[in-house]
Amino acid sequence: MEVGDKWIKSLKVVLSINTKMGILPCCLSSSTTNIDIYPVEEITTPFSEYHRADTMVPVSPSRFVRENKYLFKDDYKIEKTLGSGTYGVVYKAIRKATGEKRAIKKIKRMNKDKGFEGKLVHEIDILKHLDHPNIIKIYEFYTTEKEFYVVSEYISGGELFDEIAQRRYFSEADAAFIMRQLLAAISYCHSKNVVHRDLKPENILIDSVEGNKVTVKIIDFGTALIVPQDRVISKKVGSIYYVAPEILKGNYTSKCDIWSLGVIMYILLVGRPPFNGSSNSSIMSAILTGVFEFPSPLADNISADAKGLIRKMLTYNPEERITASEAYNHPWVQNYAPIEIEPSQALETLHNLKGFNGKAKLQKAAMMFIVTHLMTKQERDKLNEIFLALDKNADGKITYSEFVEGYSQFLGSNFFDNKEAEEVLEEQKLDKNKEIKYSDFLIAAANKTKLLTLKNIKQAFDLFDVNKSGYILPSDVEMILGPGKELDEAVWNKIIDELDTNGDGKVSYEEFESQMMKYLD
Numbered sequence: 280m281e282v283g284d285k286w287i288k289s290l291k292v293v294l295s296i297n298t299k300m301g302i303l304p305c306c307l308s309s310s311t312t313n314i315d316i317y318p319v320e321e322i323t324t325p326f327s328e329y330h331r332a333d334t335m336v337p338v339s340p341s342r343f344v345r346e347n348k349y350l351f352k353d354d355y356k357i358e359k360t361l362g363s364g365t366y367g368v369v370y371k372a373i374r375k376a377t378g379e380k381r382a383i384k385k386i387k388r389m390n391k392d393k394g395f396e397g398k399l400v401h402e403i404d405i406l407k408h409l410d411h412p413n414i415i416k417i418y419e420f421y422t423t424e425k426e427f428y429v430v431s432e433y434i435s436g437g438e439l440f441d442e443i444a445q446r447r448y449f450s451e452a453d454a455a456f457i458m459r460q461l462l463a464a465i466s467y468c469h470s471k472n473v474v475h476r477d478l479k480p481e482n483i484l485i486d487s488v489e490g491n492k493v494t495v496k497i498i499d500f501g502t503a504l505i506v507p508q509d510r511v512i513s514k515k516v517g518s519i520y521y522v523a524p525e526i527l528k529g530n531y532t533s534k535c536d537i538w539s540l541g542v543i544m545y546i547l548l549v550g551r552p553p554f555n556g557s558s559n560s561s562i563m564s565a566i567l568t569g570v571f572e573f574p575s576p577l578a579d580n581i582s583a584d585a586k587g588l589i590r591k592m593l594t595y596n597p598e599e600r601i602t603a604s605e606a607y608n609h610p611w612v613q614n615y616a617p618i619e620i621e622p623s624q625a626l627e628t629l630h631n632l633k634g635f636n637g638k639a640k641l642q643k644a645a646m647m648f649i650v651t652h653l654m655t656k657q658e659r660d661k662l663n664e665i666f667l668a669l670d671k672n673a674d675g676k677i678t679y680s681e682f683v684e685g686y687s688q689f690l691g692s693n694f695f696d697n698k699e700a701e702e703v704l705e706e707q708k709l710d711k712n713k714e715i716k717y718s719d720f721l722i723a724a725a726n727k728t729k730l731l732t733l734k735n736i737k738q739a740f741d742l743f744d745v746n747k748s749g750y751i752l753p754s755d756v757e758m759i760l761g762p763g764k765e766l767d768e769a770v771w772n773k774i775i776d777e778l779d780t781n782g783d784g785k786v787s788y789e790e791f792e793s794q795m796m797k798y799l800d
Contacts, residue, residue, distance in 0.1 A: 436485025455615035541592025
């Protein structure tokens with residue numbers, strides 16, 4: 280089926296006009312193509328208001344997204360400019376210490392617009408706490424008197440919008456592969472009380488393309504909110520074509536994201552938006568009716584399951600609309616985009632899981648930094664497949680039952696009758712009350728021989744040696760793991776004691792390296 284050329288061309292004209300006006304969508308997107316139908320309200324609710332740490336001293340990826348108050352060029356070499364607008368510039372850069380590619384967004388500090396700066400800080404706060412393979416990752420940010428510099432992963436494939444325009448049609452299998460990833464990411468966001476509110480192909484970047492299968496990541500959380508799922512939101516914000524009718528009415532919940540994903544799925548399969556018009560007002564009028572159709576001949580070959588899922592996602596009454604988790608487990612998604620895991624890959628991961636336990640707090644924190652900042656994309660992608668296959672309800676966590684069910688599918692139904700499986704579950708402390716989060720899974724399932732190079736161990740030591748004394752001190756650990764915590768000094772001393780083999784109250788590089796190498800035992 281062919282993409283609606285008229286729609287593509289008309290939208291690009293609108294986008295071109297907005298680009299000339301210098302509109303930038305968010306702190307991390309290199310695109311200059313956002314069309315807000317209404318301005319965004321000031322957002323100040325911190326992520327921690329809705330999420331309390333599971334432990335006294337949490338070890339999570341967010342702990343390593345640091346604010347640096349020195350020049351970013353001390354750490355990065357700029358390769359080229361990727362895009363620019365009124366508020367900033369996006370660069371492709373190389374981290375000098377590791378050679379890793381990164382995207383850096385330079386944003387002007389608006390002295391007269393404190394609301395703009397507040398939204399930027401809010402977006403950073405949301406993104407540093409989101410930990411999912413299909414959501415863009417940020418690594419650190421720099422602040423100077425005049426600018427912010429936000430460092431994120433470098434995604435080279437461009438926008439999904441351009442892929443739609445170029446490809447001209449998507450098979451149901453290819454569309455389902457994309458939708459599975461988007462639904463998994465949004466199901467995870469909603470489980471964290473995060474509502475995106477501006478899902479559209481321009482805010483979905485292509486991470487890789489293998490054959491016709493497109494791997495994607497969601498970006499631009501500049502209009503995202505952190506709210507309980509049952510709370511009603513009133514401020515009107517979004518992008519034309521994708522905005523839900525209840526947003527236009529000023530009375531909506533997280534279900535608005537499902538509507539936007541339904542529009543994206545419709546476009547992937549039909550080649551044009553379900554609600555169209557010659558102007559913004561006519562498009563909004565069409566959305567407010569909620570009436571759409573599957574036109575012939577464009578939709579003649581689309582399966583009944585696909586049409587049924589679209590109808591559930593574009594159900595006018597949001598209370599009756601399907602959830603992200605329910606959509607993820609819909610027969611169309613599961614049948615057209617199954618995750619197939621090679622038994623050898625599953626066995627290797629299981630072996631790594633079997634040989635791992637959490638060990639000391641500082642060791643685990645160092646491993647968290649290594650897997651989130653230094654693990655190669657190739658290694659991470661392999662583990663992502665396993666994680667997503669195990670996470671049956673797409674909430675970004677693996678439960679006991681999901682682990683057993685998944686590995687039984689990978690390796691046979693009798694596999695969990697043996698002692699080895701019991702040992703894995705015991706070492707991971709994975710019982711009916713325990714869950715494994717994404718980055719914790721990466722730590723446990725990674726190939727430690729590939730991950731724990733001397734170079735990576737030194738990088739991790741340097742991170743914790745905050746004061747560059749040549750030792751890791753209790754005060755250093757507190758600065759990395761302690762923000763937002765009011766804990767007794769004894770807590771940080773105890774963490775040091777776990778690796779302090781000579782009892783001098785601090786950890787040398789030699790002690791640190793020796794203890795990290797125990798992961799290879």
